[in-house]
Amino acid sequence: MKEKMTGNIKQIFCKDLGEAQMLAGQEVTSTIGYPIPVVIFTQGERINLTGALPFSFIETRLEVRSAKKKASIAETTESMNRPVNQEHADAIGEYIIENRDKKYILPPMTLNVQQSTNLYVVNYPSELKTGFLVVPATAFLSITDGQHRRLGIQEALEKLPESEKIKLRTDSVAVMITCETDINQIHQDFADCSKTKPLAPSQLAVYDRRNPANRLVLDLEKNCLLFRGKVDATSKTLGMKSTSIFLTNQIRQLVKTLLVHNWQMADLDFTRKVQKMLYNDIDETVYDGELKKMIGYINFLTENIPVWKEISELKPGVTMNIIPTRRAEGWVCLSVVGLLILGTIGHELFRNQETDWKSYAKKLAEIDWRKTGDLWKENIISAGKILNQQKHIREATRLAREAIGWDPSLGKLFH
Secondary structure, three states: EEEEEEEOOEEEEOHHHHOOOOOOHHHHHHHHHEEEEEEEEOOEEEEEEEEEEEHHHHHHEOOOOOOOOOOOOOHHOOOOOOOHHHHHHHHHHHHHHHHHHOOOOOOOOOEEOOOEEEEEOOOOOOOOOEEEEOOOOOEEEEEOOHHHHHHHHHHHHHHHHHHHHHOOOOOEEEEEEEEEEEEEEHHHHHHOOOOOOOOOOOHHHOOOOOOOHHHHHHHHHHOOOOOOOOOEOOOOOOOOOOOEEEEHHHHHHHHHHHHHHOOOOOOHHHHHHHHHHHHHOOOOOHHHHHHHHHHHHHHHHHHOHHHHHHOOOOOOHHHHHHHHHHHHEEHHHHHHHHHHHHHHHHHHHHOOOOOOOHHHHHHHHOOOOOOOOOHHHHHOEEOOOOOHHHHHHHHHHHHHHHHOOOOOOOOOOOO
């Protein structure tokens, strides 16, 4: 029977899949090993294996050697993995717990074999084959990329009652196993795995509908004429010639301000807070109530701020070119800073359950929102540019309150 060593993996070539399965089964029975059905394929000069492993295996049989924070170059290069980011691991664990009875997805993990194992493979003249990898009872697979997914899985299992742990342990995650023993190449593999371009915040806000905060962004875009069809969902920045009025992520900042009065809250903290405030599988009354208030406030301002009303009435096509023209004129209310000022006062009005909020909003709309307006001088406007530092926005908001006669009288407002 033909054999071939590839790193720590011995390939044992069999006449057909039945023989490969039989021999793998015999080894498992004799050594108490663990069989993994795999597809064998090549990338460049190296063979790789792909399959899936249950959470029970991920929980106990994967080896991690993480670098310590502030480690030296020598200490880091001797480690298999980067330093642990506990916040990232916690977020994955919470995601699994929250969605274990619904639909969720974990990207594949990349592993490598550091101990001797046998791979029973069909001896066909193809670069793409099927086989069975048998992991000995005393062997571990090492993680090239995916240590935070492993930690998240472990944390989720630790937090669940025993009856639910049993079910979750049967869930699986896809894995790619490289036949690699050189630690320098393992480090290079990790770096190569990290070359995927991350989603821009605006795209994440569109795609991640599981988060009620993102749903609010999408529902506002749908129900507010100012935003409908005029929000850029893919870019990181908004160019001066863009015919979009805002970025999706800027609308998300408006939602943060309207909902929790803090546009600078970290996204993970905001997600957790909104989940507690609005999320309910059965009854969406609270969510619907908050959404209705936001839509009512934005649409009322749109009707009463002239430049907003003009833009809200634009139809798709060449007429949209008026948006970059108005942006070039310099309107505070066409900037994220303007959204934050309006959002802050809107939050205060609804937090105070102000029944006459429309009269204050009407006065707010009547403010001179051009950047040449007297109200903005010496705070958010400097040398003709709009400043977005917190202290400047705080001062501009205070002056806007004074201009409309609004006094929330609730102590410290900014966090």
